[in-house]
Amino acid sequence: MGKVVHSNIENYKSLLKNYIANQDEQSLYGVDMVSKSFLKNNILPEEIVNLHIQVLQELYPDLSEDIKHSMDFLLEAMISYGIKQQEIQTLKEQQMAIKSEISVAASMQETLLKADIPSIDGLEIGAISVPAHQMNGDYYHFVKGKNGTLGLAIADVIGKGIPAALCMSMIKYAIDSYPEESMAPKMILENLNRVVERNVDSSMFITMIYAQYLPQSRRLIFSSAGHEPGYYYNKANDRFEELKTKGLALGVLPDVQYQEYRVDLDQDDMVIFLTDGVTECREEGQFIEVDEVLDVIKRFKDHPAQEIVNQVYKHFERLQGFQLRDDFTLIILRKKV
Amino acid sequence: MEPQTSCVTIQKEWDIVGARHVARDMARSLGFSTVDQARIATAVSELARNIYLYAKKGQIYFDIIDSVDRKGMNIKVIDSGPGIEDIGEVMQDGFSTSGGLGAGLPGVKRLMDEFDIESEKGVGTVIYVKKWVR
Amino acid sequence: MELSIHLTEKNNSLVIHLSGEIDAYTAPQLKERLLPLTKQNGTLIKVDMEAVQYMDSTGLGVFISALKSTKENNSKMKLIHIDERVYRVFKITGLDEIMDLEPRNKVERRNG
Numbered sequence: 001m002g003k004v005v006h007s008n009i010e011n012y013k014s015l016l017k018n019y020i021a022n023q024d025e026q027s028l029y030g031v032d033m034v035s036k037s038f039l040k041n042n043i044l045p046e047e048i049v050n051l052h053i054q055v056l057q058e059l060y061p062d063l064s065e066d067i068k069h070s071m072d073f074l075l076e077a078m079i080s081y082g083i084k085q086q087e088i089q090t091l092k093e094q095q096m097a098i099k100s101e102i103s104v105a106a107s108m109q110e111t112l113l114k115a116d117i118p119s120i121d122g123l124e125i126g127a128i129s130v131p132a133h134q135m136n137g138d139y140y141h142f143v144k145g146k147n148g149t150l151g152l153a154i155a156d157v158i159g160k161g162i163p164a165a166l167c168m169s170m171i172k173y174a175i176d177s178y179p180e181e182s183m184a185p186k187m188i189l190e191n192l193n194r195v196v197e198r199n200v201d202s203s204m205f206i207t208m209i210y211a212q213y214l215p216q217s218r219r220l221i222f223s224s225a226g227h228e229p230g231y232y233y234n235k236a237n238d239r240f241e242e243l244k245t246k247g248l249a250l251g252v253l254p255d256v257q258y259q260e261y262r263v264d265l266d267q268d269d270m271v272i273f274l275t276d277g278v279t280e281c282r283e284e285g286q287f288i289e290v291d292e293v294l295d296v297i298k299r300f301k302d303h304p305a306q307e308i309v310n311q312v313y314k315h316f317e318r319l320q321g322f323q324l325r326d327d328f329t330l331i332i333l334r335k336k337v
Numbered sequence: 338m339e340p341q342t343s344c345v346t347i348q349k350e351w352d353i354v355g356a357r358h359v360a361r362d363m364a365r366s367l368g369f370s371t372v373d374q375a376r377i378a379t380a381v382s383e384l385a386r387n388i389y390l391y392a393k394k395g396q397i398y399f400d401i402i403d404s405v406d407r408k409g410m411n412i413k414v415i416d417s418g419p420g421i422e423d424i425g426e427v428m429q430d431g432f433s434t435s436g437g438l439g440a441g442l443p444g445v446k447r448l449m450d451e452f453d454i455e456s457e458k459g460v461g462t463v464i465y466v467k468k469w470v471r
Numbered sequence: 472m473e474l475s476i477h478l479t480e481k482n483n484s485l486v487i488h489l490s491g492e493i494d495a496y497t498a499p500q501l502k503e504r505l506l507p508l509t510k511q512n513g514t515l516i517k518v519d520m521e522a523v524q525y526m527d528s529t530g531l532g533v534f535i536s537a538l539k540s541t542k543e544n545n546s547k548m549k550l551i552h553i554d555e556r557v558y559r560v561f562k563i564t565g566l567d568e569i570m571d572l573e574p575r576n577k578v579e580r581r582n583g
Contacts, residue, residue: 046372046375046376047372050370050371050372053371072371075371075372075375076375076378076379079375079376079379079448080379080444083379083444083447083448086447087430087431087443087444087447090430091430091431094430156528158528158529158531158532201536202535202536202539202540203502203532203533203535203536204532205528205531205532205535205564207563207564225565226563226564226565226566227563228563229563246565246568247565248564248565248566248568248569249535249564249565249566251535252535252538252539252565252566252569253569276528276563
């Protein structure tokens with residue numbers, strides 16, 4: 001390092017000499033290069049002022065005392081900038097370390113929460129979940145019961161980032177610990193509510209829909225814990241209906257009872273579940289209405305379910321200028337033969 | 338012959354200037370470079386300001402270290418102010434911007450070669466710093 | 472967006488006037504002001520939402536933790552003049568059934 005600095009000092013001297021003689025742009029370009037090299041080597045501003053003073057004295061042995069004093073004054077004024085420069089350097093290094101920790105955590109979360117889409121007789125499933133930042137506070141989960149039923153959870157943890165992601169991992173393991181096929185949606189939510197209420201900070205809460213599909217009866221049974229309503233697409237009349245539900249978000253009160261709702265699916269009927277990241281995203285201060293989501297779904301309704309959810313995501317990603325403000329999760333179930 | 342030891346009492350804002358003055362004179366006589374003189378004066382200024390703003394009263398002791406192999410300056414700052422509860426926190430970068438007792442200590446540590454601190458809540462704080470002539 | 476918080480006291484009841492947006496950035500501010508008030512035994516706190524046009528789930532979290540605190544400390548909280556869109560968030564999450572909420576009076580607003 002000493003060598004680099006020394007050659008730069010020499011360089012600075014000759015550039016300054018040149019510039020004083022010619023006021024040429026080339027010298028200014030040169031000093032720009034030198035200052036970049038100083039920065040890289042962590043040379044502080046007061047040292048540069050000091051260098052300048054030395055060079056001036058070399059070039060002008062008869063330099064006036066007033067000018068000398070003024071340069072010393074400038075040097076003094078630079079000390080605090082030097083401290084800040086070092087502080088910023090340290091903070092930058094810390095930030096890099098945190099960033100890499102988060103990216104490790106994010107990939108761990110991805111592995112932990114990985115949800116494979118099972119194949120269920122007579123049901124087509126499309127699902128997408130994209131975090132706004134590195135860590136996802138949305139979550140979906142599918143499980144195939146022994147008797148061919150499908151269990152489905154879609155959830156949204158308040159807030160974003162690491163706290164939300166930690167919370168989601170807890171939910172996943174709680175759900176995994178339940179003997180799935182024997183549990184009805186309302187039971188699952190009631191149990192989860194107790195887990196969340198006991199273990200999570202008082203200002204955190206989770207909204208969730210838990211649904212069970214029974215292939216034999218083509219029936220979808222579901223319960224909602226304060227979650228954004230789902231939609232039912234009726235192929236026969238080509239219309240969407242809101243699936244009206246009641247139920248308190250998880251983690252607010254210790255003992256909560258949930259209601260069960262049902263919808264029977266005919267050929268090509270769809271059920272749509274989403275998180276509020278889909279509807280709460282605002283573009284230019286305008287709220288995106290859920291109708292817009294349904295319009296896009298309708299436009300692509302003849303495509304495979306996975307293709308539809310991908311298209312809706314693409315649409316909103318573009319609307320938001322490719323910068324998601326909230327985690328985005330969308331699931332479509334479609335009855336097939 | 339420069340005195341080997343000096344002590345400055347900090348109580349008024351004007352005393353900060355006095356402490357800077359003593360620090361710079363001693364640094365100059367020891368042969369510190371202009372840049373290092375400025376750094377020592379700034380460090381002392383920061384420490385004296387901390388006393389003035391938060392501890393109300395304290396002393397700064399200046400000692401010359403003159404051994405066979407090296408020369409340097411030893412500064413000890415003592416106050417009987419409120420003390421610092423979490424030293425780890427005030428030594429963190431970015432904390433200094435929030436002000437309060439101990440603000441600017443990471444900067445002092447950077448300006449000097451050696452830094453040590455002891456503090457007890459309700460009793461006071463002692464800070465030791467050194468800088469060597471290069 | 473900013474959130475401004477003004478506190479007025481009227482014969483034994485506190486009114487907090489909020490104005491702006493309650494989101495991840497402004498929610499901590501609201502929490503800092505609101506929570507200590509809920510810890511005073513027997514107080515009634517009215518939160519005037521007249522000038523709040525937007526609230527996200529982080530804001531909801533603040534009101535949930537304030538609600539829990541009122542139960543622990545025997546105080547009461549009521550939210551008044553809630554905008555329709557903001558009210559929807561309370562309704563979806565089921566909080567409208569366990570909290571004392573008063574939506575904005577539409578007729579009054581049309582005439583005003």
